[in-house]
Amino acid sequence: MSETKTASISPVIIGCDHAAYTMKECVKAFLTEMGVDVVDAGCHGLESVNYPDFAREVAQKVSDGTYERGILLCGTGLGMSMAANRFKGVRAALVSDGFSARMSREHNNSNVLVLGARVIGESLAQDLVRIWMETPFGGGRHQERIDMFEGFGS
């Protein structure tokens, strides 16, 4: 019997607010189809909630190494990215085009993808997630540049 080796993909933690609940469910299903285990940090419905609570749930666990990568969604993606980037070692990238999604991995080693559910549609969100999941970090000079700002503000 032949054995097929597949690269293991680490689980991704995902969080959203009410404005992005529907898109979060769509992204979750898409990741599952890709064979990625998803840990859902909420929210779990359309009732109004505060996005910083969910940004903290996800960013804290990426910052402390519990998860390598996270995904956050809110209406614009702005609040989630601002809040997530307060956590040490978190490089949250708000993207709405494929080129930026790819570059955020290749050049910036982004470990949190942020999407704005009131800005982009579900098909684009899926494309961005796929690109972001599949693009490796380039390392080298890009790591040196990341090292230059990791200590900013501390």
Ligand code: RB5
């Ligand atoms: C919620 O109304 C909205 O402010 C939130 O989803 C997000 O867009 C914040 O940046």
